[in-house]
Amino acid sequence: MRPIQMVDLNQQYLNIKNEVDTAMLSVLNSSLFIGGPQVYTFAKSLSQYLDIKHVIPCANGTDALQIAMMALGLQPGDEVITPSFTYIATTEVMALLRLKPVFVDVDKSTFCIDPAAIKKAITPKTKAIVPVHLYGHAADMEAIRAIAREHDLFVIEDNAQAIGSDYFFSNNTQIKTGTIGTIGCTSFFPSKNLGCYGDGGAMFTNDDALAEKLKMVANHGQKIRYYHDIVGCNSRLDAIQAAVLNVKLPLLDKYIAARTIVADRYDAAFKNNPRITTPYRADYCSHVFHQYTLILENDNDAAGYRDGLHKFLEENAVPSMIYYPVPAHRQKMFEAFGGGDYELPVTDWLTQRVISLPIHTEMDDDQQDYIIEKVLEYINR
Numbered sequence: 001m002r003p004i005q006m007v008d009l010n011q012q013y014l015n016i017k018n019e020v021d022t023a024m025l026s027v028l029n030s031s032l033f034i035g036g037p038q039v040y041t042f043a044k045s046l047s048q049y050l051d052i053k054h055v056i057p058c059a060n061g062t063d064a065l066q067i068a069m070m071a072l073g074l075q076p077g078d079e080v081i082t083p084s085f086t087y088i089a090t091t092e093v094m095a096l097l098r099l100k101p102v103f104v105d106v107d108k109s110t111f112c113i114d115p116a117a118i119k120k121a122i123t124p125k126t127k128a129i130v131p132v133h134l135y136g137h138a139a140d141m142e143a144i145r146a147i148a149r150e151h152d153l154f155v156i157e158d159n160a161q162a163i164g165s166d167y168f169f170s171n172n173t174q175i176k177t178g179t180i181g182t183i184g185c186t187s188f189f190p191s192k193n194l195g196c197y198g199d200g201g202a203m204f205t206n207d208d209a210l211a212e213k214l215k216m217v218a219n220h221g222q223k224i225r226y227y228h229d230i231v232g233c234n235s236r237l238d239a240i241q242a243a244v245l246n247v248k249l250p251l252l253d254k255y256i257a258a259r260t261i262v263a264d265r266y267d268a269a270f271k272n273n274p275r276i277t278t279p280y281r282a283d284y285c286s287h288v289f290h291q292y293t294l295i296l297e298n299d300n301d302a303a304g305y306r307d308g309l310h311k312f313l314e315e316n317a318v319p320s321m322i323y324y325p326v327p328a329h330r331q332k333m334f335e336a337f338g339g340g341d342y343e344l345p346v347t348d349w350l351t352q353r354v355i356s357l358p359i360h361t362e363m364d365d366d367q368q369d370y371i372i373e374k375v376l377e378y379i380n381r
């Protein structure tokens, strides 16, 4: 059995080595390292895949979120409603821009921002909502879009973990996550479902004027070279990363299918266990399983029980991860933003109980059987 990894990037590379090497070499031979046809082609292909008018590539997913907030003209003190149960990048950029992150609770089954909690958090200063499609499962965008329309708020979707997920509205329309709100943001960090071999990110929108603004902000605030109209930054996807993404984008649906097979096998193995809750899949979206995250139930000391499984798996050469051990509102970073004042019981409850198991596109059945065996060995002992 090959060693088990959370994500087996090497095995995935070996399966597409010829195509990736050729694409990378073509960039080296062209010496077009910044911009150029690879970046242009990728942006175009991704906009076709997502069925959205504009894809603006940038340097990473964190930049994508920051540039989105800058392009929307959010000002210091503006309130932005966000889950606390997310990767730090989502909320960090708000602090960086001196916006006020307003942390709200998540839904216990989807792990995503709770629309009822959003409603309660709206004030006259609220300007935007940032839902995160955590672990590859979409937030309840139909409800969130309705709230945003009613209160005239921007919606910035953090789609870093859910690229490729389909969203089904009750009127039977179907679109990709990340194309529902005002702006969608994503990351091409290597371990993401569509990952490059370094850093990368992108923003999506259907709004022509906003697309121009996003491009300007990402490019030193200029539309015409050396004429800088607004304050921007320098955030680019480089050509080598775009070349990798041009090879991998056509494989994304296949990769999602491979992840789903792994998720289905885990589900079947764990579904009847009273101590384990397998990931919920709402009817309104297709789960793309960036992570396969269990909730562990134990009468007392839930966190200790969960941490015990993490340690037991580690001792048996099975990696697992706690995404994330500290929610944003409990991070020191946010003390000055009143982080400690929030009461988010579902977020705290989940933080003590979640554990993510290895899931990737190259998982062998014998590897997965071993992981399942070890999880059940711990749970049933």
Ligand SMILES: *Cc1c(COP(=O)(O)O)cnc(C)c1O
Pocket (backbone or CB within 6 Å): 060, 061, 062, 063, 086, 087, 089, 090, 132, 158, 160, 161, 186, 187, 188, 189, 199, 200, 201
């Ligand atoms: C990965 C990730 C980001 C940030 O992406 P980077 O490319 O690492 O900057 C933002 N939000 C979420 C939810 C992520 O998972």
